[in-house]
Amino acid sequence: MTEKIRETLRDSKKARWTALALASFTMMCGYFFADVMSPLKGLLEGQIGWTSSDYGTFTSAYGWFNVFLLMLIFGGIILDKVGVRITGFGAALIMVIGTAIQYWAISSTTLQGSSIWGIKSQVFFASIGYATFAVGVEVAGITVTKVIYKWFQGKELALAMGLQVALARVGTAFALAFSVPIAKITGVADVSRSVLVGLIALCIGLLAFVVYIFIDKKLDQSIADAKPDNLEEEEFKISDIRKIVTNKGWWFIAILCVLFYSAVFPFLKYATDLMVNKFGVEMDLAGLIPSLLPFGTILLTPLFGNIYDRMGKGASIMIWGSVLLIVVHLLFAVPFLNNWAIAILLVIMLGIAFSLVPSAMWPSVTKIVPERQLGTAMALIFWVQNWGLMGVPLLIGWVLDKYCITGQTVRDGLMVNTYDYTLPMLIFAGFGFLAVLFAFLLKIEDRKKGYGLEKPNYIR
Numbered sequence: 001m002t003e004k005i006r007e008t009l010r011d012s013k014k015a016r017w018t019a020l021a022l023a024s025f026t027m028m029c030g031y032f033f034a035d036v037m038s039p040l041k042g043l044l045e046g047q048i049g050w051t052s053s054d055y056g057t058f059t060s061a062y063g064w065f066n067v068f069l070l071m072l073i074f075g076g077i078i079l080d081k082v083g084v085r086i087t088g089f090g091a092a093l094i095m096v097i098g099t100a101i102q103y104w105a106i107s108s109t110t111l112q113g114s115s116i117w118g119i120k121s122q123v124f125f126a127s128i129g130y131a132t133f134a135v136g137v138e139v140a141g142i143t144v145t146k147v148i149y150k151w152f153q154g155k156e157l158a159l160a161m162g163l164q165v166a167l168a169r170v171g172t173a174f175a176l177a178f179s180v181p182i183a184k185i186t187g188v189a190d191v192s193r194s195v196l197v198g199l200i201a202l203c204i205g206l207l208a209f210v211v212y213i214f215i216d217k218k219l220d221q222s223i224a225d226a227k228p229d230n231l232e233e234e235e236f237k238i239s240d241i242r243k244i245v246t247n248k249g250w251w252f253i254a255i256l257c258v259l260f261y262s263a264v265f266p267f268l269k270y271a272t273d274l275m276v277n278k279f280g281v282e283m284d285l286a287g288l289i290p291s292l293l294p295f296g297t298i299l300l301t302p303l304f305g306n307i308y309d310r311m312g313k314g315a316s317i318m319i320w321g322s323v324l325l326i327v328v329h330l331l332f333a334v335p336f337l338n339n340w341a342i343a344i345l346l347v348i349m350l351g352i353a354f355s356l357v358p359s360a361m362w363p364s365v366t367k368i369v370p371e372r373q374l375g376t377a378m379a380l381i382f383w384v385q386n387w388g389l390m391g392v393p394l395l396i397g398w399v400l401d402k403y404c405i406t407g408q409t410v411r412d413g414l415m416v417n418t419y420d421y422t423l424p425m426l427i428f429a430g431f432g433f434l435a436v437l438f439a440f441l442l443k444i445e446d447r448k449k450g451y452g453l454e455k456p457n458y459i460r
């Protein structure tokens, strides 16, 4: 009888799916917290006297340390140097610390009435907490990519990445759906309660990662045991950064990433206002239509990932996703298409686009750079992307104020501007056009360099 040789722990289905579940759970808690404040803007104004600018300052803090202090890039280098266990634990711990600072700032009454550098003290410390959390969640994001590659290379790589992204979107969807009910659960609104729930979730997420660390150790042991002559793997060197940034394929993915995500996440920040101004949806209901987006992606991202694993066509999937993005934003721009049912249809189509591109993009990075550079390559992509996530909402806000005001109206007893969203939607469509261009360039580069983006990931 021939005995089946189990090469490493990654050949055990149970082990690799358990590893995925643990790491993805940590990320899900992170994504929950990232958006826990998004639906609370009104309550923050009513309960603790934040203005729209205070809220804007707080939201923009997501990029402060990652972009300007290059923390994301350092995180990627640390990941490639010391591995997923220490980096993942550190990232999860940083998320908890940042969240704790934010909770303290929002729940404390001692900060009220003072200011630091012209920013209300409470807003300032809540922003510092959020900026710290953002370092943790972004570094955790790149760590999880490396974790998945470690366990799923040559197997269900894109399906696993798709499931991780889907669970992350569940976190976002939970935040959008339950943040307000949690804040109001006792009948007396308290925004700090939702933040506290996020903090508790992240502590459990940290524990989940600690459990993951034990399985990861076992995997490494099994890899070492399976190696016949204990060959040392090539280590990451700082000079590898040069190799990454001189790799055309990497640039095409990074640019495609910033363009595509700039037309989705910043769009979502204005989508509720678009529903009110263009589609005439009631203020109280307007948030419901954009909140459908993450729900659609939960099923579709793993589905498209599975298709990529089995049939390949990664670069083509990114092209189709970007084409769909243009179609959606152009249809949003057409002035006479202003029925709310059309808005729902377009958000669903956007959900399909937002499933197609991520399901193919993240697994494709693993085909363009070697494993030892993966953390740094991902960190640099996220860094480029964070510029777009920070800058595009500012650009759209400026365009709206400068070119799109059509008049004024009274809503909820307040006099507010009305806007024509045609120009912002054309700008978003423009990002889509450029994204298609870079997706094509990526496909051409793949043909030249033979990265295998159009080939299946699954090796039978």
Ligand SMILES: NCCCC[C@H](N)C(=O)NCC(=O)O
Pocket (backbone or CB within 6 Å): 031, 034, 035, 138, 141, 165, 168, 261, 358, 382, 385
């Ligand atoms: N609100 C969370 C933003 C996460 C951005 C992150 N850099 C990212 O791109 N993750 C992959 C994804 O598809 O969410």
